[in-house]
Amino acid sequence: MTKHRLVVLGGGESGVGAALLGQKKGYDVFVSDKGKIKDNYKEVLIHNEIEWEEEQHTESKILNADIVMKSPGIPDKAPLVKQIRDKGVLVVSEIEFASKFTTATIVGITGSNGKTTTATLTHHLLKQELEVGLAGNIGDSFAKQVLEKNHPNYVLEISSFQLDDIIGFKPKIAVLTNITPDHLDRYDYQFENYIISKFRIAENQTKEDYLIYDADDEAIVNHLKKHPVQSTLLPFSLVKTIENGACLDKENIKITIDNNQIIMPTAKLALEGKHNIKNAMAASTVAHLLKIRKQTIRESLENFQGVEHRLEHVVKINKVQYINDSKATNVNATYYALESMDAPTVWIVGGVDKGNNYEELFSFVNEKVKAVICLGVDNEKLIDTFGNMVDVIVETQYMSEAVKIAYKIAEAGDNVLLSPACASFDLFENYEDRGRQFKNAVRNL
Template sequence: MKKIAILGAGESGIGAALLAKKNGYDVFVSDGGKINAERKQRLEEAGIAYEEGQHSGERILSQGEIIKSPGIPFGNTIVNAALERGIPVIDELEFAYGFSRGKVIAITGTNGKTTTTLLTYHLMKKGGLDVGMGGNVGKSWAAQLVEEDHDWWVLEVSSFQIDGFKTLKPRVAVLTNITPDHLDRYEYKLEKYIHSKLNLLKQMDDEGDFIYFSEDSNIWKGLSDLIVKPKVHEVSLEKIVKDGSFFNGTEVKINHDEHMISFPLSEMSLKGTHNMLNVMCAANAALLAGVQESAIREGLADFKNAPHRMEQVAEIDGVVFVNDSKGTNVDATIYALAAFKEPLIWIAGGVDKGNEYETTMTEVRGHVRTLICLGKDNEKLKKAFAGVVPEILETQDITEAVRWGYEKGKSGDVVLLSPACASFDLFKNYEDRGDQFREAVKKLKQ
């Protein structure tokens, strides 16, 4: 009997354990923290051995193969010991790939990958394809394969997950952009992070397709070191491209099979230039999968984005409140700021990730009327925007931040929560921050 150890009992770890058990593996799950009651019950019902609060090194290393949580770095002591002994260490998605007959559309990027994944899946469903969705959005891919397989799978993948890929070969790979993020996992070297993202292509050949943002200088830096085998489809904000997409400010134009297809911005539910990059990536991927133009047009019109990503919560006396709590880095927030022409009251702050705010100035100066700093340490934000934003306030209470947004706003203004920072100083995670923002707005409206 094959033996396998699972490091981490989160969504991906539990899914991998259940799929391994179904396929005859001797499975052992180890989590350094506490495993919640619902996940323990799933393991116990499946007859899977587990431990919590520790990692029993020798037992883990005796299993023969390891699937690790994306959150556990390769520098982890047990992971290092396994690699030194020649024990394979892979990701849940890599493991699941071996049990699926479906073609994979794998979507990565520093920003935009969740929206692009959800939209691609939505367009393919509209087109009548047999498609599932997994990775960093929705349920674990492995857990879904316990129940059913699909002809196509749309997967959101992070650099951490790509680092654990050995054989996973996308039929279509999508790279939305690359900006500095998670550099603590890559020795603070941007080039290592870039190469991690582009390793998504390492198993692909000339039967695959690669969609990427052509004006991204970091992508070009990485591509200069690679021989790209799949067919290339650029998305551009500057020029019409062959076998790719272009946004001219009013419509998306896609060159597909020597035929130009146009999708007017006025007919889409998503707004903002950054979202047009997501639209171009998703629509290109859907067309390559065989979705008809009419289904894509319909899907672009009725798509609803993920919670906490440019989510309009309410309008109170003409002041619109927008939840972009998922904007946890500077580049994501730049996209959010640029999506609005209206005057802004901007709520930002949290745990700084080495942010440099200079790149935001074009979108902030003359656009943001009030900055409300929401965090325990707001000095860097206040210093960066002193003299740029007319009014800067600070609080550790999201209800107060929302009330101030309403008081400072005028009819036609937008109160935008787009923190540019992690949430862990005041909240459990970005979802908790977004949920509390939404609840505070709803109470204010009442």
């Protein structure tokens, strides 16, 4: 009996996790990365005697695959992926591959913004009473956890790229935090294609499964009208009255599921801002469905610390608050950040623009932003857009310099906010690297 051949494209966290799981399940495994594989991942592959290559794709070793797991970073348009598909070989994402080897209850969380906070918060609420793993775009890969931990429950943060390559993946509970234009460069600049991609999280669900979603989000509501799903719907809203789901009742979050109700004051939430009330609604609805005690949910919401690089208060220097929101890689995320600013703000913005439309930020910029510091290789669009709106606009390509300029401009009582609204790859390794450089530069002032 010949072994099935699993080819893994991309030797990062998800790729190496899938390779290990595949090997354990009896596949003949080959890992191929067009770039360099990081040393820590190389060591794992060598230690487990898994064949690999880097800085090339050897077609003869790839096109003979029975199944290909591709990294979410590789677009479908890549010639190699086209070749693989033309041969009729199955291409899947890591969450699709790993889900075949677990019977766990899966909570899948997607959305343009808020998914990391919601996933981390949901995990925080559940882990008090359940054995639960946190994976997907966070921490150790899902495949690796299925192999090593075999948790009975998982909270997965899932990107649209990962959903593009699912076939049978079906979370018991799906959460859709919101949908705003993002990554349109991967979706032929069609917002509709991106919406369809996000909704794939529910495509295999039945009425025994649940879809929790933002009922204030037009893109979601309109899509559901035109393309109903099988799932039991549990919406959340800040403005509507919701019979089954979550809504605001004066200053309280009210969650109702089959007449079973839980009420929590918003004043006690650890995280600030309207968008975090929504994140709390989504996470609490999941916890309520999975029978976490009401008292535990309330306490967990009060002591949750938040996520690094997401509106993270770094330090106050000379009465100026420095805030790291490096995780804001699109305009909508920066919208939430500027919305929550309650003082004059020096705003550090820029990077790789994914076809951004900055219009929704104009009212906040006019009202709250006193200076704009453009931090990117190409800042022309930012200068054209915001040049006339603020008194001071500067450009730089170094984080240390951006922070020094901000320090000079900011006065007592101001905020300095890094909320780039762009991807980080022009000057930094990733948004974490960008955020850490910001924090280091601030601490070195």
